[in-house]
Amino acid sequence: MLDIQHIEKVYQDFSLKDISFQVEDGDYFVILGPSGAGKTQILEILAGLILPDEGKIMLDEREITFRKIQKRPFGLVFQDLAIFPHLSVRDNIRYPLLSRRTGRKEMEELTATIAASAEISHLLERRPSSLSGGELQRVALARTLMRKPRYLLLDEPLASLDVSLRQGLRSLLKRLNSEGQTIIHVTHDYEEAMVLAGKIAVLDQGRIIQSGPADHVFHHPESEFMARFTGVKNYFPAKLYREQERQYGELANGQLIRLNTTEPEGNGFVLVRGEDIFVTLEKLPTSATNQFSGTITAINPSPFGFEVLVDTGTLFYVNITRESLQTLALRTGKEVLISFKASNARFVRV
């Protein structure tokens, strides 16, 4: 287990304060925070590129805070990728093998396997300068995986990619994790965190303000910053399918949500913002194609007014104002209807 204990580091205009978290083998750990929060610096400290002023990095109860960069169990994919410009894609990917005594045949086999897994087999003889951003991203990932790192560190891996490439890389990362690769991934994008993270630490101004299982952190933000930053609480694993020009997201419990999306069929998440959901007491004619009846299970004050939890078989978080709460006389246990438009339910593929 990786145990980060009370890391502190002062920079010229910024500092990391009391950074502590644990990563178990097999975790998909996401560090989420706005840009400038110190996410990259945490990865650099883990990888040994910079040393902390205080604190310890413990690996299986042995301290590795000051271990040499090349002896650490972290493979870092830099945000700027750091592909070696003078080497072909093949030589870039093989680079980690030069430091291990690897036979020629084994080297070829490993290169072929990793290249196939990252879907870059057709690029092996190319020069990095002739590759697109998405291709470079995969080369960087393949090169780091070649080292077989116990922990794969990813610095904003999806930030420079367009939407269609993002989806492909998200699936690849998810697959790697399901095959046992432990991943520590930093991002500023809550959507990315939501669909990938098993555990999450939220970072703001050099400090971890909340951490834990992703599901818990997203549904129980402990501060206004968290609530605003994470935004969407209604996100459900779903399977997209089409029927007569209509698109549906089928949730794990069989509930169907009408969607308005051009995404191809497959697995992903349905996202609905709490402020896009209406609460009514009876069925009214409306353009909202998603209507569910349910019971209010809780009403919590929120930075935006109130957050009403409605159990429709699936738990929805609905944001309403104090005025609406009073007008509708909402209280726990009351039967209500919720509705939202198909175009307000987004589908994110993984």
Place this chain on the structure above:
Amino acid sequence: MNRFQPFQLFLILLSGIVLLLIIGPLVGMFVATSPAQFFESSRDPEVQSSIGLTLWVSMAATLFFALGGIPLAYLLARKDFAAKRLVLGIIDLPIVIPHSAAGIAVLGAVSRDSYVGQLGSMIGLDFVGAPAGIALAMAFVSIPFLINAARDGFLSVPVRLEQAALNLGASPARVFFTISLPLAWRNIVSGLILMFARGMSEFGAVVIVAYHPMIAPVMIWERFGSFGLNYARPVAVLFIIVSLVFFIILRLLARSKKDA
């Protein structure tokens, strides 16, 4: 029509004067040398051996001192230390001091009374009046060109790439040889060529350490002193042509290596 504005013409005129300053004397020298004189000099065994000596000693000095000069350039590009500015100043010193003074300094360091001189003679290596001394004098005045060019080369290699290589499990030595050196190679080669060319053309420092065996610049001076301009000129022309040919070949080799 911008190009005919008076100010532009004035600039062109001034530029022309400077170019003429360089080209004029050289062309004059070539024109004043008759083919007969030129071929006679080129067949002169003394001239041939002195040009040969100049080329190989300068080449040897460049390669030998590159072994230390390139690592020094890397340290200067990558490490910060207390006396770094002082070290950078020291490296530029040979460029600013008179070369005869540089020759005196080198001679003092390697003369038979000095520790280096005594150490050298113990292993049968003479500096004064010998190729080793010539090489030392050439290197003394020319190594700043290599170090500065190589340092610029290493500075242009992103530290990120070296960090990435370390993170991929490479040792610092492997990172140096597989990442830093290849990426700085163009600047280093250009520094090597400059050092070679500068060493080859050195007169002041070499003549003090070793009048004999005679390198080409010393021979040109000796012919001028003993026989006059007409005897020195063909040797000078021949040496310039040989130097230019070498210079062009090396540049071409460096370029084809880059394109490969």
